[in-house]
Amino acid sequence: MVFDPLLAGGLVVTGVFSACLGLLCLTVLQKDKRPGAGSIFLEKGNGAEFIFDGKILIDATPAGRSLLPKTCQNGAAVWPGLLSYLEQRFDGVAERFETLQTDGVLMMSSAEGQESQPLMLRAELRGGVTRVSILDADAPKSAQGLDPLTRRAIRDELAQLRSITAKAPLPIWRMAANGDVIWANARYLDLVAEKLGDEEDLTWPLPKLFATPNDTTQATRREKLARGADQKDNWFDIVQFGDETGQEAYALPADSTVKAEEGLRAFMQTLTKTFAYLSTGLAIFDQDRKLVLFNPALIDLTGLSPDLLTKRPTLTMFFDAMRENSMIPEPRDYKRWRNQITDIEEAAASGHYEETWSLSSGQTYRVIGRPHPNGALALSFEDISNEMSQTRRYRADLELGQAVVDAVDASIAVFSAAGVLVMSNAAYSVLWGHDPAASIGNEGSISAVCNYWREATAPTTIWDKVEDFAAQIGPRELWDGKVRLSDGRLVYCRFAPLAGGATMATFQYCGSGSEDNDLPYTGDSKMVG
Structure with a gap:
């Protein structure tokens, strides 16, 4: 093999150049890294992203956290909050997440008609870690200001608040520091429109339906709103809050309270x-x-x-x-x-x-x-002085009558129309040897008294006649008779009708010289004319 010096020099130069280029790229990456960031997301994305270990949140982008309620920003509470947000925009998302273990990847678009701009949902499961991304499909990536999903959340919340105030059944309005009405809900405007004439229009600032109190610290007051001759006036409890910039007021209907x-x-x-x-x-x-x-x-x-x-x-x-x-x-x-x-x-x-x-x-x-x-x-x-006086007088009369009856030598017993013993005197107790109220019983009926007389006398039919006489209805005549006591004494008996159906029985000893004392009494009686 022939050594080529030119080729060897080129390789050396290329290696040095590659090393320098790698060091330069590493320096640039180190400069772009966010200092002190504890998140694994190095830059803002075009949407909200979440990373879960099972159902425990590991990390999320700022845009993702802005979608969650303030009460569930960390830990296991994030997953239910995220599902609540997604279920309102993606039909059947909870069931689709259950299939993520087998599918590995989930792609969904927001339901039609629910969003003016469609949303895209992407979820991926790798190594037990789930990455959830929510993207705005049409909005371009913005380098400045709020991300599209945050703007969408703000827009949704604003729409909800406007819907709540518009549908509120009570007037709500805001006043500036000088007392001018600068905002009102639909109910307030309806009441204002009722008071306007046919050719009148709403003006700015809005007309005042209720008086502005001099004391702005008065939180609650009651006012009547006149609504014309053909309509019934309404009462409202005005609740007012405010600061140096203005005041908010709420008119709570109080017609039922005033009527009550x-x-x-x-x-x-x-x-x-x-x-x-x-x-x-x-x-x-x-x-x-x-x-x-x-x-x-x-x-x-x-x-x-x-x-x-x-x-x-x-x-x-x-x-x-x-x-x-x-x-x-x-x-x-x-x-x-x-x-x-x-x-x-x-x-x-x-x-x-x-x-x-x-x-x-x-x-x-x-x-x-x-x-x-x-x-x-x-x-x-x-x-009750008169009543007590009458009671005392009646009691005194009874006591006087009893005293008069006790002063009579003859034995007297009086029965009511119902046959109940109502009066007897002292001579009666001496003759018959008993107190009727104590010895005969509480009822003191004529039957019970006659039974006592039967036991204390020789056999006779007089007591049967007495019972029939006391029970008789209609006119009655006085009659008398004689009975002999168990000790042999002869007693003269006299039975007289009284007013109201009452009956009076009178008993008296016969004289000691009478021939009848020597003869047994047969029980005969005779009427006295």
Whole structure:
């Protein structure tokens, strides 16, 4: 083989030149490398790219991270967020990702009609690492500004916000620092258009539907919007927020609230008018035990001044004022009684408080406590002095009548129309040797009394006739007869009808000189004319 010096020199020169060129390229690459970048993506692409190890995010381009919600930027939470974004643009993308293990590569385009500019999705699985790329098919690569996908995300969010405000059923508007309306949603503009005439047009700045308060710190207020003679006025709760650049306001419909409040006021007026005609004093305390409602009768019965009652006194203050007016029973230990107000409150709250107050003035009050909804408490005061007087008078009359009957020598027993023993005197107890109420039973029927008489006398048919006489309906005539007691004494019996179907039985010993005392009594009786 012949050595060629020229060829050898050329090879040496070529090698040196190649080495220099390699060093130069390496220097250029080192200069273009982003300093301090922890990402494996060396430059921005034309779309969003993600690298997953299984479903754990390893890295993503800035454009990719901009597509994800702020709450899922790292770790396993990224994959569900990415799928949520893709499913809105690529039909069946979740099912296609399940086939990536076998296919290795996934290519999809966005659904027709959902995007003004189509998107391309590419996913590739290599060595257990999945690379997902989302590309804007038509947009050229931009060296400056936002990448196309970020612009698309901003555009989508802006469209959603515009749709939300446009479809909001309540007026929303923004005011400049000087109070001019510089922006409004569709509902606000509809209300403005209703107030404009046929030949009027919208002007700038927009007309004001609601007054601008002098105090801009007032966050909430209620205003009425007049809508013309043929339409019903509307009420709104205005919620306002702002800073030095301007204010945002929201008008929440309040027609239902105003209607409910008006109904409540009307109901309270009706109750007040109704309570005004009651003779029973009424005091209603709320859950904090403050007086919220009372009627004029309470003033008349308690003697409390209207000024005190309108100041909404507490339950304790209410009873203290009544004590000063001597309208409660004066206790021996007032401090102890005042502590018992808590017991009164608890008893009334459970619906078990009812007492009769006998006042030093001679009046008698019936006090009743009843629970009301939401923890309220109602006390009623009723003057029952006349009722108590009638009861005492009736009781006195009964006692007097009983005293008169006890003063009679003859034994007397009175039965009602139903055949129940209602009265007997002391002579009766002495003659028959028993107290009818205690010995015969609670019912005290004429049958039970006649059975006792049968046991205490010789056999006779008089007691059968007595039972028939007491049960007889219609006109009856007085009759009498004689019976002999077990000790041999002879008793004269007289049975007389009384008003209302009642029956009176009278018993008296026969004289000791009578011939009948020496003969056995046969049980015969005769009518007395």
